[in-house]
Amino acid sequence: MSEITQIRAAVTRAKGAPFELEEAQIRAPKDDEVLVKIVATGMCHTDMIVRDQYYPVPLPAVLGHEGSGVITAVGPLVKDLQVGDHVVLTFGYCTHCKPCNHGHATYCQEFYPRNFSGVGTDGETAIQDANGKPLHDHFFAQSSFATYALSLESNAIKVSKDAKLELLGPLGCGIQTGAGAVINSLKVTPGSSFVSYGSGAVGLSSVMTARVAGATTIIATDVVESRLELAKELGATHVINSKDEDVVERVKEITGGGADFALESTGRPAVLRQGIDALGLMGTIGVVGAPALGTDATFDVNDVLLGGKSIRGIVEGDSTPKTFIPQLVELFNQGRFPFDKLVKFYEFGDINQAAEDSEKGITLKPIIKIGEL
Known part of the structure; x- marks a missing residue:
């Protein structure tokens, strides 16, 4: 696979500014990263409060943190996931601090830098805009308001290929919470x-x-x-x-x-x-x-x-995502957890309408349709 993938991303360039769809590029996965072709991404209250800088994530940035999609490439240290797997992307955590070791990844000692710093653990961004300038990313270890996103294997949760992938992104944050x-x-x-x-x-x-x-x-x-x-x-x-x-x-x-x-x-x-x-x-x-x-x-x-x-x-609901998200999928399949009644789908080009409808209370959970399976 090429070292660079051309993508389309919704970019937040200034405090309170609307999302702008732009051409950009993302590097190939390294170490324990996976590259995911995004099918759909839920829109969450946190996306809006970061856009409005209630939380000081550096801008310009690619937000989005309820992504679902298909793995298209894996880094050399990835062990359990492979190209073609369907995944739901969730929050980032280090896997080795005291809370993580005790099964409490939602209180990871590195939670804030891994989810809100705007860069990866190497201090670098993975996305550049059309002019070659860096765009802050790694939002919730994914930045999934884009046609492709990088995630770590630890926060890419494999789900059954029989599940409705375009519906599942919100299980990674809001619904899970x-x-x-x-x-x-x-x-x-x-x-x-x-x-x-x-x-x-x-x-x-x-x-x-x-x-x-x-x-x-x-x-x-x-x-x-x-x-x-x-x-x-x-x-x-x-x-x-x-x-x-x-x-x-x-x-x-x-x-x-x-x-x-x-x-x-x-x-x-x-x-x-x-x-x-x-x-x-x-x-x-x-x-x-x-x-x-x-x-x-x-x-x-x-x-x-x-x-x-x-x-x-x-x-994040004190969740252990690798077990909890599949459990929610199974509850949905049994008809006992009908979270599909909360959602409304929007095309990628209508992302600002989705944000407006969410803030006005018109739509409970917007899901942005970004790509095809």
Whole structure:
């Protein structure tokens, strides 16, 4: 294979600027890297907050971190993957630090530089624009808003060739986060109560998974009625429109004193406070919503202390992707995890429309169709 592959990439060149489709080139894989022809990439809230520089990833950059595609080349140190494998791309991690060695790759000591630094572990970019100038890449160890992406073998998850590859990209981040928070982090139990604060893609993924886990009181909150209607279809036993009702009071009423488990996915400190206040005795709330760096939140110390409440930060659903993503695919195939009801497909040229629709709440989970199988 040629050392250089010509690609088309959606480039973010300035803070808040629209994505620009550009011709570019990407180098061949080395060491334990794989080159993936991207079929489709989900669009996530994190793509937008990086575009808007809430997280200071250097620009210009190629974003995208929910890619799915087919391996077209492998580096010399790749052991288990091969050309032709279908893969879902997920977050990067080092594989050798203390958290990684203990099965907690989502808390890798190198998580931030491997996913947000804009360069690879060698300090270099792999993509150049049409003028030969570097484009920051390796976003979530992939930068999959492009026709081809480089990934490490460790974060390229092989999936069955029978699965709908164009649908699977969001399992690498957003869907994995909501589902994993319920199963891996909170460990929601049969017969328990669970509240999702926010009914976007992450929140609704948690609703579906709470039903799989056996929770019998599942509450979804939001301000958009269409999302609440979908939540009921996906497993919510109760819904609360926070524009119309006192959320804390209503949750306590429904649960008979407070929720056993909850997940906050909006990134709004006021909503997190509601979630903490509405926990029952020894209840636990997971935090996955990402506000701007440095954002503070408050809670009543004695309420948390005397109630034995827990507040738990969660990254990527505490997932071990190599096992968890295939499990989610199997749940989908069985009809028990219908995350396809969250998505809407967009052509690559319509990527800015996808971003606008996502930010306006029109589309829960955009998936950008980039290439063919």
